[in-house]
Amino acid sequence: MRILLAPDSFKEAASAEAIAQAMARGIKRGDPQAECRLLPLSDGGEGFTHALVHATGGTLHDVETVDAVGRPIIAQFGFLGNKHTSRTAVVELASASGLEQVSPADRDPMAASTFGTGLLIRAAIDAGADRIVLGLGGSATTDGGTGLAHAFGFRFLDAHDSDIPLGGGALVDLARIDDSRVSDSIKNVPIVLACDVTNPLTGPEGAAHVFAPQKGATATQVELLDQGLANLARAIMQYNGRDIEHTPGAGAAGGTGGGMLGLFNATVKPGIELVLNLAHGREACAWADVVITGEGSIDSQTPYGKVPSGIAKLAQSQGKPTIAIGGTITRDPHTVEALNETGIIATFGIAPGPADLTTLIANTERNVEITCAAIASTLRITAATSPCESA
Incomplete structure (x- = not known):
């Protein structure tokens, strides 16, 4: 499976490059056979x-x-x-x-x-x-x-x-x-x-x-x-x-x-849009089977011009699904629907459980790695158990 890792930075926690590297480590843990391509992104802010x-x-x-x-x-x-x-x-x-x-x-x-x-x-x-x-x-x-x-x-x-x-x-x-x-x-x-x-x-x-x-x-x-x-x-x-x-x-x-x-x-x-154009985002999405993106908070602003929605729309135009991870994740039905419309089929929070903000920020890369390992394992199992077409 070919997976494009295209996150934004997690504000005040880790750069987009560091998040992409943590994603890659997690993917390899969950599916050693997976191919990864790293495409750290930004919508104009940090990174x-x-x-x-x-x-x-x-x-x-x-x-x-x-x-x-x-x-x-x-x-x-x-x-x-x-x-x-x-x-x-x-x-x-x-x-x-x-x-x-x-x-x-x-x-x-x-x-x-x-x-x-x-x-x-x-x-x-x-x-x-x-x-x-x-x-x-x-x-x-x-x-x-x-x-x-x-x-x-x-x-x-x-x-x-x-x-x-x-x-x-x-x-x-x-x-x-x-x-x-x-x-x-x-x-x-x-x-x-x-x-x-x-x-x-x-x-x-x-x-x-x-x-x-x-x-x-x-x-x-x-x-x-x-x-x-x-x-x-x-x-x-x-x-x-x-x-x-x-x-x-x-x-x-x-x-x-x-x-x-x-x-x-x-x-x-x-x-x-500017970053995806200069970074050859279309070609990267064409290569991938699935895209994993993320930012510090997946919330009501995410569907409107943020990195996860931008890469998801591009992937969606080529029939590729996108999964998003975040430090915090909204479950507001209207926002979830808006995210789905951009091409994000699922969202995952990286927090392992209740903890203070300082601890969560300090462990961001580790939690990203663990989350992506679980996602990769799920994708691997799903691909292996997909029913064949009947004769």
């Missing part, structure tokens, strides 16, 4: 750069930059391989400006900035990139991408023509945008935003209200951040006439999607 570099035989590059609260860190960008005609660099916002880079005690939703991601993209361009693929996901920020833009020379000024501080909290004082220090060549570099959400920039479904509480924002701070993003939208409209406030995807990564669409030569594409 996005590694997934595309791994899939295309590209290269990784270390860069000195800063995290969302301004502390020095080393982050990475990658160049795609496979003889791409353009010199395409891959950057994930989570690498420099991600929530996982900042402990809960150090998170600052009002001052957190994407400046470090801007430095990372600048390094890629300085290294020869003529096209950027930017994964939006896992951010610790709600600054509308203004920190990123600041790294390229954009200035964000108050009513007195003074620079406002970095961070989403300062956007309530934004009066105008100045680009006199930004070269046209930078503004014209094509940037593809890999995004798995369709949220607008502002409002009840916008970046601040939906995502900022996950980054530590209080109810009062959420309202101020939302006001700031609305102010940014007005300033961009005044700057170049682009209306970003209600554009689907503008709310991604704390509004970075909107800022990029408003200030750069950027376009949005669904993250998982």
Whole structure:
């Protein structure tokens, strides 16, 4: 049996590569004769750069930059391989400006900035990139991408023509945008935003209200951040006439999607579709008899643009079934039905029993291995006992 192992990362527990390796160990335990192909994936968040570099035989590059609260860190960008005609660099916002880079005690939703991601993209361009693929996901920020833009020379000024501080909290004082220090060549570099959400920039479904509480924002701070993003939208409209406030995807990564669409030569594409295309997902599904995927939580969001549903739809189009595993699994009937419609025929939780979260996270790879061993054994037995057609 040929099994394609195509997971996302299990957030705050293990990378997509580590999960795929654990899956493979489990499959071999359950069915030593099984053939495995590993295809670690990402929908734009953590692991996005590694997934595309791994899939295309590209290269990784270390860069000195800063995290969302301004502390020095080393982050990475990658160049795609496979003889791409353009010199395409891959950057994930989570690498420099991600929530996982900042402990809960150090998170600052009002001052957190994407400046470090801007430095990372600048390094890629300085290294020869003529096209950027930017994964939006896992951010610790709600600054509308203004920190990123600041790294390229954009200035964000108050009513007195003074620079406002970095961070989403300062956007309530934004009066105008100045680009006199930004070269046209930078503004014209094509940037593809890999995004798995369709949220607008502002409002009840916008970046601040939906995502900022996950980054530590209080109810009062959420309202101020939302006001700031609305102010940014007005300033961009005044700057170049682009209306970003209600554009689907503008709310991604704390509004970075909107800022990029408003200030750069950027376009949005669904993250998982972009990854599957570059990683030759169709060919991988054609090879396989069955696909096993997974992510940290199989829940109501999974059927809509997440890795498990993306690979399942592709496999389903070729008549191949998909099994999904997760740290937690929903049994909500509506979600289960939506998962089935994407091509996921069964879901399995990896938790062996009641345990505290810290213990479960520490044992993620082991639990993935055990779960996949059981799945492989079941598939092997099912294949061996399938009734033959009667004469």
